[in-house]
Amino acid sequence: MEKSTYKLEVLRRIAEFEKKELWHLDVEDDPETYPLMPDKIDYLNERLINKIKNRISNVLATHFFDKLIADRQLIIKEVRGIENFSAIGGGKIVTCNHFSITDNYAVWVALRDYMNGKMLYKVIREGNYTNPPKPFGIFMRHCNTLPLSGQKKTMIKFMKAFAELLRRGETILIYPEQAMWWNYRKPRPMQDGAFSLAIKNKVPVVPIFITMGDSNVLDSDGFPVQEYTLHILPAIYPDENIPYREAKEKMKKENYEAWVKTYEEFYEKPLVYGEL
Numbered sequence: 001m002e003k004s005t006y007k008l009e010v011l012r013r014i015a016e017f018e019k020k021e022l023w024h025l026d027v028e029d030d031p032e033t034y035p036l037m038p039d040k041i042d043y044l045n046e047r048l049i050n051k052i053k054n055r056i057s058n059v060l061a062t063h064f065f066d067k068l069i070a071d072r073q074l075i076i077k078e079v080r081g082i083e084n085f086s087a088i089g090g091g092k093i094v095t096c097n098h099f100s101i102t103d104n105y106a107v108w109v110a111l112r113d114y115m116n117g118k119m120l121y122k123v124i125r126e127g128n129y130t131n132p133p134k135p136f137g138i139f140m141r142h143c144n145t146l147p148l149s150g151q152k153k154t155m156i157k158f159m160k161a162f163a164e165l166l167r168r169g170e171t172i173l174i175y176p177e178q179a180m181w182w183n184y185r186k187p188r189p190m191q192d193g194a195f196s197l198a199i200k201n202k203v204p205v206v207p208i209f210i211t212m213g214d215s216n217v218l219d220s221d222g223f224p225v226q227e228y229t230l231h232i233l234p235a236i237y238p239d240e241n242i243p244y245r246e247a248k249e250k251m252k253k254e255n256y257e258a259w260v261k262t263y264e265e266f267y268e269k270p271l272v273y274g275e276l
Contacts, residue, residue, distance in 0.1 A: 004221035007182065014181050019274050023188045024178040033127030036149040041129070043146060043161030050142070057142035058119070064139075065105040072217045074102045075225055079110045081232035085206050086114040088235055091166030093198050094120075095255055096208040098175035099184045100226075101136060103210060107173055110208075110230045119144045121165055121172045123193075126150060146172065166201045176255065183226060185212055186271060187259035195251040199244060204235040205251060209259045211266040229266070233258045 013027040042050045068074040085094075096107055108120045121144045129147035132140035139145075146162065149155055165172060174197070176190035187209065198205045209231045214224035236254045239247045260271050 001222040007221045026179045033131045038153040053142045061139045075227045077227040078229045093205045094173045098180045123174045195248045199238040207233040207255045209262045231262045
């Protein structure tokens with residue numbers, strides 16, 4: 001089976017961006033988007049129609065991704081360190097490396113039996129909500145997603161909803177690397193958002209790092225389907241005894257170092273950028 005020329009180009013861009021340290025830029029051709037206005041989003045599904053769409057969409061998403069698992073197009077090989085998540089009560093933020101449109105479902109599968117019937121909320125980019133990629137539009141809009149926005153009033157609404165969800169004891173997934181780099185195995189330097197929100201809401205961050213290995217199954221692009229091992233790492237708590245900026249940098253540094261340690265131990269090699 002010939003490999004997809006598009007995915008080969010994506011891999012070329014990843015190698016180029018890695019060398020240039022353009023860590024947070026997208027490597028794929030994202031669809032054009034438009035601003036998310038505050039009246040176009042119901043973050044907490046307070047309207048009845050959105051509650052109904054949320055329930056139906058989660059059922060459809062479960063069937064869709066479970067079929068991928070049954071067809072071995074999504075392979076979750078192992079989950080390690082679940083006690084680092086299950087021991088924490090109350091609201092929390094989960095961080096994860098971002099390399100596939102399926103990685104958030106892998107996180108959900110790993111955590112769902114320890115969430116007391118609650119759902120996993122996911123922070124997503126604005127364009128994935130206003131102009132979502134097919135065929136994932138319904139999932140992007142209605143499966144407990146929290147879209148960011150370039151509109152100030154929308155972000156005020158986002159922040160209020162985010163705080164309310166944590167107050168309820170929900171778990172919110174954030175990708176601190178920002179952009180999705182397809183099947184990229186290395187941890188990347190992180191943005192501030194997850195750690196800033198953790199400090200403002202006085203909640204811990206639970207880092208998750210997913211490692212991968214080639215399976216003997218090919219995907220539709222002619223590449224080996226990756227077997228995921230999810231490493232759930234010890235929680236990182238905000239340090240209330242130091243200034244906000246220092247506390248934010250400290251949390252970000254601890255998360256990144258935990259990912260790097262996991263990467264180097266699993267793959268049995270040092271993390272080196274600039275070479276594949």
